[in-house]
Amino acid sequence: MSTGRRTWGDWQLDRRSFVRHSACTLALLSLPGPLFPLLSSEIQLGFIKPHPALFYQVRPQQKVKCRLCPRGCEVKPGERGDCGVRENRKGSYYTLVYGNPCAVHVDPVEKKPFFHVLPGTPTYSIATAGCNLHCIFCQNWEISQTKPEATYNYDLPPENVVAAAQKGSCPSIAYTYVEPIIFYEYMLDTARLAKKAGILNICHSAGYISPEPLAMLAEVLDAACIDLKAFDNRFYQELVDGELEPVLNTLKTLRRRGVHVEIVNLVIPQKNDRPETIDAMCRWIREELGPLTPLHFSRFFPLYKMKNHYPTPVSTLEQARQIALQAGLKYVYLGNLPGNPAENTYCHHCGQLIIGRRGFTVGERNLKDGKCRFCGTKIPGIWGI
Structure with a gap:
């Protein structure tokens, strides 16, 4: 008998079905308007629709003070903030990344990575150009470290994002690839519509945001x-x-507000891989967020301005995981290592395998109604909507 509540198993696809499902959806995204009317007839270079920005103060001489992120940019008329996507037009602040994403894909939710949110399901993923940080190791630098007039953008307003997610049978919408804080207004309006439609809102972020917009x-x-x-x-x-x-x-704010949190730490050799620093980080996570907070240690590969660096040794990642476990964290994963046992989820109470993975593919599942099938312990995460 149906309870009216869908669980992650309702969307579960085997590998072949998922690839076929994703390929079909991505093909639809590239088709012209009559075949896929939720997108404009063609992707356009530099397509921009200025939209009033939130969280700023008007200053003398038509300057504005941005309050979206900790940078607090003071922007003169005709100029933009550090992110390159928020512009002062005669004393009024506008976002140039509203409804014009340059990246639109259907991904496995594990790619974000989320391991405790509807495993094995597709998520409708969007991003615009721009970022409020400038990581020299960024993997998406082609779109994060540029401006919207330099990217090919879709005309995809919030209501069409939600409709496309529904059409693609995606139980979640992911704001991802770049820092979604910089397309805050677009994300917020889309998320409000998605919530009304019963679609989960998930994001991958660097967390560089001011308290008021975060709330x-x-x-x-x-x-x-x-x-x-x-x-x-x-x-x-x-x-x-x-x-x-x-x-x-x-x-800390997300944890306090009841938002499910997972953490990613990209381990870069000789930059952030000191055992004592990793131990301090893990103990902070345990004390401030709780021992059941999922933590992903991800392998670094040379990119962007760190092309001459070297990949993270597997032994370094395995050492980081052991440090985290010894610090009291219960769900510690290793990323960018397909086939490693540390991709799997094990019950923190009985130690049994409850979700098996290889890369983005979900295999064995021993989870029922959010609980371990072997011992009945509740597993932290979102397993149904």
Whole structure:
């Protein structure tokens, strides 16, 4: 008998079905208007529709003070904030990334990565150009470190994002690839519509956001995967062009507001892989967010301005995981290592395998109604909507 409540198993696809499903959806996204009317007839270089921005103060001489993120940019008329996507037009602030994503895909939710949110399901994923951080190791630098007039953009307003997610049978919408905070207004309006439609809102973010906009976003956000890039402020200043403290505050706020949180730490050799620093980070997570908070250690590969660096040794990742487990964290994963047993989810009470994975593919499942099938322990996460 149907209970009216869908669980992650209702969307579960085997590998062949998922590939076929994703390929069909991506093919639809590339077709012209009559065949897929939710997108414009063609993708357009530099397509922009200025939209009033939130969270700013008007200053003398038509300057504006942005309050969206900790940078607090003071922007003169005709200029933009550090993110490159928010512009002062005669004393009024506008976002140039509203309804014009440059990346639209259907991904497995594990790619974000979320391991405790509807495993094995597709998520409708969007991103615009721009970012409020400048990581020298960014994997999506082609779109994050540029401006919207330099990318090919879709005309995809919030209502069409939700409709497309429904059409593609996606139980969630992911705001991802770049820092979604910079397309805040677009994300917020889409998330509000998605929530009304019964679709989960999930995001992958660096967590570099001011308290007031974060509080508003938390009202409609179901899950957040936050990049805790290092537990070292010097790393943030030199490699990210940011600060650590605002990210820690974001994590604590999300936890307090009941948003499901998973953390990603990209382990870069000789940059943020000192055992004592990793131990301090893990103990902070345990004490401030709880021992059941999922933590993903991800393998670094040379990209962007760190092309001459070398990939993370597997032994370094395995050592980081052992440090985390010894610090008391219960769900510690290794990413960018397909086939490694640390991709799997094991019950924190009885130790049995409850979700088996290889890369983005979900295999064995021993979870029922959010509980371990072997011992009945409740597993943290979102397993149904």
